[in-house]
Amino acid sequence: MKDAKKLTFVAIQMGADAAQIEAQLKGFGLWPHPQMGAAGHLGFAIEPHSMPIDPQKLQSIAGIADVFWAPSAHPLVDAQADRAFEDWSPKQNFLLIAGPCCVESPEQIGRSAQMAARAGASWLRGGAFKPRTSPYAFKGYGATALDWLRSAADAHHLKAVTELVAAEDAALVAEKADAIQIGARNMQNYALLKAAGETHRPLLLKRGMSASLEDWLLAGEHALLAGAEAVIFCERGIAGLGQNTRNLLDLATVALLKRELGQPVIVDPSHAVGRRDLIPCMAEAACVAGADGVMVEIHPEPGKALSDGSQALDAAGLQAVAEGLKRVWGRAH
Amino acid sequence: MKDAKKLTFVAIQMGADAAQIEAQLKGFGLWPHPQMGAAGHLGFAIEPHSMPIDPQKLQSIAGIADVFWAPSAHPLVDAQADRAFEDWSPKQNFLLIAGPCCVESPEQIGRSAQMAARAGASWLRGGAFKPRTSPYAFKGYGATALDWLRSAADAHHLKAVTELVAAEDAALVAEKADAIQIGARNMQNYALLKAAGETHRPLLLKRGMSASLEDWLLAGEHALLAGAEAVIFCERGIAGLGQNTRNLLDLATVALLKRELGQPVIVDPSHAVGRRDLIPCMAEAACVAGADGVMVEIHPEPGKALSDGSQALDAAGLQAVAEGLKRVWGRAH
């Protein structure tokens, strides 16, 4: 288990050499800000973007009176750090999850599954229940689509993941899919996280559009506390300045999740950039940053997709992603 | 020269099959939004995050009445697309720029230059004039530091780049350095861009903290119009949600700059993440995303640095970055 202690404050002894202590803290990659103490002591507030350090290691430094840290608010998430997730963080290769935004017909999901399997994916994704910004947009074929998805996955020896949008469907989704996706809009829908967790399935938890890392980890804690087998974090871009990409992909947070916190983490470059031409290179960048895998949207005929077709890859596009990932994977790991 | 036309609107002929045209547009990776026309025509507004396409290719599609695009506002930037920048985009390897935040002494910059050269860097960076958020913070040793920087660069066969913060120093900086850096805070300081451009040096133009891609390209246009030999764009993280990384690194915009626009682009992972432990992997991710190089902060003794020491790499850290980049470079290019 990773140590999730976050150093926040260092109190200095009266008369100690503050400048020298400050230099030592910077040497550890900490960002200290000098604070005045009422009793004449000094202190250093530590910026959250500092390097991780075991606070107790500092205690023995001459001149340091006390060190403080924020207790972790998500012990269950911490406890799954560095756990072996054979399905999610295979040691031998990079995880590829592929499938259409929406399951549209047995034939469409079948062809998608075939594309996914040929490209080396181990998971098939596909929406049966779709959260749509407009209430008039197509919301998916529901339970029927779950059956189509399951059959297509089985036919191609893939595992299946699909989004849950209503607590009442949790048991059904858990029965048909190997993992349950929680979408960005529902990241802080705690009733849904509870229902999903109670199925004991692993959860693919997308990051909310303006969620801080801590908000996201706490959402994972909700799911684990309710019983989820595991929480896999999925970065898919946050709200940002950019109008040239659909959302703002935050790969440094992916690196943090994997390299500091040891969590299973994947990246959805399709929703992040919304542009087919940038999906391969951003998938590779995600791999290098530390992701365990990527999830991409595909469609046998992107122009005819019922939702998000503009960003769906066809077979050749998916093949390019898979090959790029293979090329980069060996170098980066 | 890259075609910088940006499709914005498609008008449809009366009676045409709008649904079929919409599907075709999506097939091209465009995000069309149906619009009503007063004369009974329909139209499609095209989202900025759509794939690039030559608008005129659409004109021959049955049912399309007219297509519109935004004329490029930066012809000089467009004209430098895909130009051979031997110093900036070497075809044979990845560019490494390294050096201290601030030039502190002949010895410190000398040791830094040695570290940089050993790691395979071709450029030495170092601040002589420092823009500081607080007026009481150390602002650099000015002209004297420029001499130290030049000597250290020459002694190790490196080129030198340093930041310009006041128009009046432009000639001096241009004399001592091979390229002029414009910092994030000054990205829209047009008087400074003009003065820097008039020296005919190449400019390393950092992205402003909340600059859109278009703002950034237009800042480059200011510099090129004034006479800059070239503008190299440098992503260093924008203002964001994240408190766990210093800024929010936007690698998808790096990919856009290189892969759609053909511009020379480098990434500064040091300021972006502000954490030594994440600098190597984010440097590699930048490489894979499409950057021509990275610029990192180093210091012989990070804890003693006069500024930003908390994020400076020591010799071993720099070596790790260089090795990681070499490993990834071959795979990605």
Added chain:
Amino acid sequence: MKDAKKLTFVAIQMGADAAQIEAQLKGFGLWPHPQMGAAGHLGFAIEPHSMPIDPQKLQSIAGIADVFWAPSAHPLVDAQADRAFEDWSPKQNFLLIAGPCCVESPEQIGRSAQMAARAGASWLRGGAFKPRTSPYAFKGYGATALDWLRSAADAHHLKAVTELVAAEDAALVAEKADAIQIGARNMQNYALLKAAGETHRPLLLKRGMSASLEDWLLAGEHALLAGAEAVIFCERGIAGLGQNTRNLLDLATVALLKRELGQPVIVDPSHAVGRRDLIPCMAEAACVAGADGVMVEIHPEPGKALSDGSQALDAAGLQAVAEGLKRVWGRAH
């Protein structure tokens, strides 16, 4: 019903005087951007932050070939524009909603109701089911608290509003409360909006932390389509730069909602600024911007509150808000 047509594009006739048309468009408060057309026509893309205008009024201007607008995606929201909401937009005075973050005991909610009534509030708020970022935080007393809330409201002739967090509780909440609140975290929880709407109660719909105005209106459409009697929009601050206020209060969007779109809109300054000292003036600013009312958090003993006590007003603080609002109201309306 307000006309929600949004002008997006103006096509120009061949040979027309584009400069003169551009001047006319600017005269109407529009922000036009010239576009090139493949057939030799010109066009103007219109920025979304332009003044509203009936697109068809432009059609008769000499030189304009065609005008296009985005059809409204939320006809039910548009249809409630300028409707008389006696409970929500009383013509004679400004609406005050007050109550504790959390209903903690019969005594606490009773004293709160008394404070609210004395200050001139017409609604009592109070949480029975609380969405909490941490799964270990107090989540409210549930159904029991609903009874305490109803009794306290009745005892002081107040209407009651409380948050719904799980679809399965919709009927119960609708039975006990006069209006149902949907929190910021659940703004795009469409299953919850549907369940809440089906109760036919009015909904108080808080804006999501990074929701655009259009996202918010569409969330309202979900609720109205499901049967909600009305949707009252509640601005409570969005994610922003500011660390000096809890969230970033966006009063210009409140002005837009009321003055362009004619929607019922209230402001929650408590969550927006998170500081008692700024609540009175921001409540008044909300009133002047166009809000129909404000919702503030109060507590008989703020230090002892089980949640968000740091921002709760005591009796004197609430009185100050109420008096400030009275003073400003007459002037502004």
Added chain:
Amino acid sequence: MKDAKKLTFVAIQMGADAAQIEAQLKGFGLWPHPQMGAAGHLGFAIEPHSMPIDPQKLQSIAGIADVFWAPSAHPLVDAQADRAFEDWSPKQNFLLIAGPCCVESPEQIGRSAQMAARAGASWLRGGAFKPRTSPYAFKGYGATALDWLRSAADAHHLKAVTELVAAEDAALVAEKADAIQIGARNMQNYALLKAAGETHRPLLLKRGMSASLEDWLLAGEHALLAGAEAVIFCERGIAGLGQNTRNLLDLATVALLKRELGQPVIVDPSHAVGRRDLIPCMAEAACVAGADGVMVEIHPEPGKALSDGSQALDAAGLQAVAEGLKRVWGRAH
């Protein structure tokens, strides 16, 4: 002088009743987060959005071992708090600054000055040197326009303020104008702040597009340290989500500047919302929030303006703003 101490940390004595101390802190409007101390002590990190409090007042509370605060980084800004700025914070009425974006001709600025004077403005604004995102856009008539501005201001007994964009023009601008404006793009252009400060004129300092409050205060410190007579802070909207208003107006920060920090502060609703119809109500909201005045863009013929005409008010629009402000002012002050 306002006390700019910012409480950041509270250390607790061994064995003290932490829960009771936490309740007391919340009672003061503080947001405490419990921290673990290595020596067995507890502590509370205090959120920056807490209410201001004199840290030393806490020291005598039983169980508190020590309190820490961030020393102010801007003593000169603090020292101008609550100073009487007769020109900027007139006690008897609200300040109105009006004028065109750009000084276009003696006639245009003359008519603008007349409009401003008739509406009760005391200051005339007008750009002679314009920072433009595109290098090809009109940049103003420079020195000539300064003369026209001065004459127009004198003819109508108004004071004049204009933007400085290049350090070399500082003396000239200071000679012709009563105050110097620093634009949002140049807020962290420290060379320009220094040159402007050295003229000893008051500075109107616009907030940068993504500047935190602290960044902004520190920019003011740069100017005061260089010799500026005073720094007047001007909020004009920051980068945000909103596409329906040009920028995101942050009135809570205006309230903070005035009510906590005692600084002179004005608001520019024209650039903030970019829509004529919302300028009057947002000007009034600014007044109520605590601003000393507003600055609005006007033009005798908005459609013909050389820049930003789409948001310029005509005479009737300006009159509406002035009347609204008068109506609200009495109530709010």
